[in-house]
Amino acid sequence: MIAAALDNPRWIEEAVQRPDSRATEAALERQQQLTKPAGSLGRLEAVAVQLAGMQGCSKPQIERLNVTVFAADHGIAADGVSAYPQEVTAQMVANFASGGAAVTVLARHLGAEFEVVNLGTVAKVPVSEGVIDRMIAPATANFCQQQAMTTIQLQQALAVGAERIDRLAGQRPDLFIAGEMGIGNTSAATAIAAALMQRKALELTGPGTGLNRLQIQSKAQKIQQAIDLHAVAADRPLEALSRMGGFEIAAMVGAYLRCGQQAIPVLVDGFISSVAALVACLLQPDLRSWMLFGHQSAEPGHRLVLEALDAEPLLQLDMRLGEGSGAVLAVDLLRAACRLHAEMATFAEAGVSDRAE
Structure with a gap:
């Protein structure tokens, strides 16, 4: 898939599928027959109906779950925008592979298929069967000084994301979650989002x-200088991604696009994942109908990105870890919604009187 995507970089323009409207209607009709007042389960009802359309069945389920963490380093880390040194990226990749990170604990609890993909770290990642090696470069360039990625590097990173979805052919998951790891990637995500939403970095x-x-003020000043340097228009998402993004953010964009093309529901994580979703939806607006949003993080920019996506997150727990952790945490809520939808009795089945007309 990577080689094919590089030969045909226009793959990202392939049509996104549409959720099954008949399954949506059937699920909505079932919700109206369950032994409860209409709307009494709140958003649990809405997400069950939405998942029904995504999965093309009146009774959706979340049994097969895929969690992929994309990791990469950022040149802007040299400007001191993170409290942690850059070698932490590689160290955390090893931690993911050994099962010691927060997202791996949660994924294990859910019985999810988990993988970590290394697109490029400054420090060497120990050889491990648990790490998918898709090295592009040790890091992006410092976007405060120059373009972060070349055109070829951008195409490679997008293709890695698509490849991780295409490998699931024949065993399509009920839900896909992308996570990320990369010292400096909140700065990259902030720069992309601010440019595309025409906001000041400090916001x-x-x-x-x-x-x-x-x-934080120093970080915002550096990001604003970079935004001014690159002067990306709001309708140029790929340019914003290549000029100020990271390999792992681009890989998430590629994965999200491919999920829409392959009719795979997506549960979006926090700030950085949502910025990738914003880029992907600007490229393919129909992709938005394949997305649910796990949580609103404590990063101030996340609320603004969610508003731009017209997204209402399932949870708000003041998390800001990344890795896909907030989205994975929300899966049990979605599973509960699906089970209520599928297993509750209808008024007719239970012999309970429906509301008077």
Whole structure:
């Protein structure tokens, strides 16, 4: 798939499928017959109906779950925008592979298929069967000084995301979650989002890995300088991605696009994942109908990105870890919604009187 995508970089323009309207209607009709007042389960009802359309069946389920974490380093880390040193990216890749990270604990609890994909780290990642090696370069260039990715690097990163979805052919998951790891990637995501939403960097800049107030102000100033340097128009999502993004963010964009093309439901994680979703939806607006949103993170920019996507997250727990952790945490809520939808009795089945007309 990677070679094919590089030969045909226009694959990202392939049509996104549409959810099954008949399955949506059947699920909605079932919801109206269940032994409860209409709307009494709130958003649990709505997400069950939405998943029904995505999965093309009146009773959706989430049994087969895929979680893929994309990892890469960023040149802007040299400017001190993170509280952690850059070698942490490679160290965390090894931690994912050994099962010691938060997202791997949660994925294990859910029985999810989990993988980590290394697109390029400055420090060497120990050889491990648990790491998919898709090295593009040790890191992106520092986007405060120059374009982060070349055109070829951007195409490679997008293709890696698509490849990880295409490998699922024949065993399509009920739900896909993308996570990310990369020191400096909140800065990259902030720059992309601010440029595409025509916002000032300070409106979106947050603590990331734990910066204090003065450090956040310095980080925002550097990001704003980069935004001014690149001067990307709001309708140029790929340009924003290549100029200020990261390999792992681009891989998530590619994965999301391919999910829409392959009719696979997506549960989007936090700020960085949502910025990737924003880029993907600007490229293919119909992709939005394949997305649910796991949580609203504590990063201040996330609320603005969610608003731009017209998205209402399932949870709000002040998380800002990344990795896909917030989305994975929301899966049990979706599973509960599906089971209520499928297993509750109808008024007729239970012999319970429906409301008077």
